[in-house]
């Protein structure tokens with residue numbers, strides 16, 4: 001049996017940054033109480049163009065649920081002001097589902113009996129060729145969190161293969177030290193996304209009983225280490241429904257905001273994943289995060305950080321995904337297969353992380369964007385080596 005360690009303690013080989021960002025974030029979010037606001041407070045915040053942290057708290061409140069139409073109007077204005085009608089498309093590619101963690105909510109957790117697999121370099125290249133043939137120019141590569149089965153060199157190799165076919169490469173892998181991020185950046189990676197899952201350290205410890213992920217502060221500082229490793233952008237997210245979703249959303253956004261103030265050149269992205277069923281575990285506890293609340297969180301964040309990118313994933317159904325594009329979201333995944341492999345005619349090699357809700361093809365999503373008089377965008381960044 002693995003040793004259960006204190007989730008606030010760094011483990012050997014985990015780099016400790018000289019940064020007080022965690023203290024700052026916890027300090028600015030500790031008195032968050034969304035139940036103290038009234039509709040009048042919400043309407044007054046919606047009159048403003050630049051929102052403070054306390055204004056953002058007001059928009060996350062239950063009182064704001066009765067002002068969603070007004071919020072949508074304002075959110076749409078901001079969305080079009082900074083992004084026009086552009087919708088950036090990307091495809092996720094899972095290259096390995098080995099994981100050494102035991103997150104209780106995830107299908108890849110090492111105790112879950114699923115088919116495990118890892119693509120080799122040749123298989124990765126075949127997948128990338130298949131994806132790039134669809135016209136896609138941005139890929140997000142994902143692994144389970146296993147530094148043994150998918151070490152940094154393996155991921156760097158996958159990135160260098162991706163560089164041949166894509167303008168932009170994002171990574172959603174385990175948190176690493178600055179030098180590892182530097183190596184991945186030199187291999188061609190642009191973005192790193194790490195979900196904190198929940199910022200409630202007690203719930204965090206309960207939901208992450210073992211493995212490197214159990215270390216709360218090491219995960220918290222992943223984005224800052226990625227920036228120091230020269231990544232162009234970083235992504236944030238909480239798993240809505242795992243704990244108090246309003247408090248988690250508030251803290252994630254404050255984390256993103258303070259990091260952007262510290263490193264103004266960095267591109268910031270936010271995702272809004274909700275709990276999904278997975279293989280051998282079909283019951284989820286969404287903790288009352290329904291579409292209404294999800295929409296509220298997304299629009300509140302759009303107003304709080306109008307320049308930040310917002311991603312809407314296939315965890316949500318097609319109608320919802322289409323509706324949030326003109327209101328707040330700027331980036332959408334398409335042609336998704338969350339198993340290992342599966343973009344080629346070869347059979348998918350490993351089981352999926354969760355069940356998706358929007359199985360549409362890239363072409364269908366492209367057309368759905370056009371039908372809303374919006375513009376599907378395949379690259380907003382020129383990789384001159386592809387010219």
Ligand code: SF4
Pocket residue numbers: 099100101102103106107108109110143144145213
């Ligand atoms: S959430 Fe990530 S770290 Fe946790 S079990 Fe799933 S893949 Fe592994």
